[in-house]
Amino acid sequence: MKDDQPSNRSKWSPTSTFPGPLDSPPPLSIKVEAGFGARSRRGPRRSVNDDHYLIMSLGRHHEALMTSLPDNDLLKRFVEFGYGMFIADGLGSDGEAASRLAISTLVQLAINFGKWHVRVDEPIAAEMIDRAKRFYREVDSRLQQAGRDGEPGLQSTLTVVYSAGPELFFAHVGHSRAYIFRDDQLVQLTHDHTGEPERPGAASRADTTVRAPELHPIVTEALGGSGADVPRIDIERCGLMDNDLVLLCTNGLTDVVDDERIANTLRFHAAPDDQCRALVDLAANSGSDDDVTALVAHYRIHE
Numbered sequence: 001m002k003d004d005q006p007s008n009r010s011k012w013s014p015t016s017t018f019p020g021p022l023d024s025p026p027p028l029s030i031k032v033e034a035g036f037g038a039r040s041r042r043g044p045r046r047s048v049n050d051d052h053y054l055i056m057s058l059g060r061h062h063e064a065l066m067t068s069l070p071d072n073d074l075l076k077r078f079v080e081f082g083y084g085m086f087i088a089d090g091l092g093s094d095g096e097a098a099s100r101l102a103i104s105t106l107v108q109l110a111i112n113f114g115k116w117h118v119r120v121d122e123p124i125a126a127e128m129i130d131r132a133k134r135f136y137r138e139v140d141s142r143l144q145q146a147g148r149d150g151e152p153g154l155q156s157t158l159t160v161v162y163s164a165g166p167e168l169f170f171a172h173v174g175h176s177r178a179y180i181f182r183d184d185q186l187v188q189l190t191h192d193h194t195g196e197p198e199r200p201g202a203a204s205r206a207d208t209t210v211r212a213p214e215l216h217p218i219v220t221e222a223l224g225g226s227g228a229d230v231p232r233i234d235i236e237r238c239g240l241m242d243n244d245l246v247l248l249c250t251n252g253l254t255d256v257v258d259d260e261r262i263a264n265t266l267r268f269h270a271a272p273d274d275q276c277r278a279l280v281d282l283a284a285n286s287g288s289d290d291d292v293t294a295l296v297a298h299y300r301i302h303e
Contacts, residue, residue: 032165032240033300034083037272039280040293043252050095051250051293052103054086058116082118082164084110085295087176089250091155091222098143098156102223105142106158109135120167129235132160132171136223136233143224155224159190161246166301168246172234173221177254179262180238181245186263191234193221242301247275252290253283272296 042049061079086106090099110116114131117124139158147154157174170178172190180187195218221232245266253262257279265282269275279294 031302032163033302034163035272035298036083036085037274037276037296038294039273039276041280041284041291043289043291044284045289046291048096049291050090050099051252051291052088052090052096052099053248053293053295054084054103054107055295055297056084056086056107057081058084058110058118060116060118080118082116082162083297084160084162085246085248085297086158086160087248087250087293087295088159089157089174089176089252089291089293091157091219094154095156097146098154098224101143101146101154102139102156102158105139106135106160109138118164120164125167125169125237128162128169129237132169132235133233136171136173136235137230140223140225140231147224155222157193157219157250158223159248161248161297163240163246163297163299166240167237168240169235169237173223173231175219175251177247177249177251179247179249179259181247181263181266182241182243184263184267186247186259186266188259189236189238193232194219240299240301242299244299245275246297246299247279248295249279250291250293252288252292253279253294255290256286256288257282266296272298 036055038053038055040049040051040053059079059081061077062075063077064074067074086103088099088102090096090102092098114135115127117128120128136158143154143156157176159170159172159174159176159178161168161170161178170189172178173193175192175194176190177192178189180189223231225231247262247266261282262279265278266275269278275296276294280292283292
């Protein structure tokens with residue numbers, strides 16, 4: 001995928017193109033149930049936890065307050081939801097403030113300027129991807145402005161997934177990760193924005209001095225960096241299937257635990273909260289000195 005461009009639908013997506021006529025609406029989001037878990041742990045050598053997270057539901061509802069229509073002509077009450085998961089890992093000396101500001105700014109943008117779509121067809125999907133890109137750029141601008149206002153070095157990763165009915169969108173900057181666990185296989189959805197800078201002095205969005213002391217990963221993209229270029233923003237879309245599990249986690253887990261052990265943990269712990277707790281404990285037992293955060297969502301899709 002090119003920088004800052006939405007990709008085509010993931011290979012993990014079931015075919016789901018929806019016709020335009022009003023007699024063929026997108027699938028109801030109420031046919032999708034989601035259960036969530038979350039766990040975060042401060043690194044043992046750190047004074048504060050630089051990770052922040054949020055899981056939220058966004059809804060639309062209808063309720064007939066007064067009507068002369070008979071009961072079989074109108075639903076008296078109808079509610080359906082979409083679900084968002086946010087994870088941010090702050091970088092540098094003010095990492096906690098940066099990750100907190102990144103998530104709170106994005107949520108404020110969604111509340112004030114977003115359209116809370118819970119059913120998705122192709123035109124709506126394109127609109128959502130474009131809006132997410134603009135929101136990420138605004139978060140980047142807000143972090144930069146906060147740095148100029150006296151909080152130097154406010155930089156953060158930000159990884160978000162949003163589900164609406166059987167559709168999953170994910171937006172990403174940094175080295176946190178989103179995975180999907182399907183048919184007993186764990187697949188990484190996001191691409192790590194890490195590695196050596198392309199050339200000495202290249203305008204990286206992240207402070208390349210920020211690195212884990214034992215593994216030395218270099219974060220090449222982050223929101224709030226001082227470079228002149230906009231950050232690379234990966235935004236993609238895929239389909240959800242029944243019994244899918246989605247994992248969001250910070251690099252405090254993935255720096256010390258490989259995908260095979262993550263998959264095994266997801267296999268042998270049933271509830272989302274138990275899975276998150278087991279993953280955070282696994283990172284601690286594997287020697288992670290970093291903050292560790294894990295979010296898990298289980299999806300059930302009814303016919």
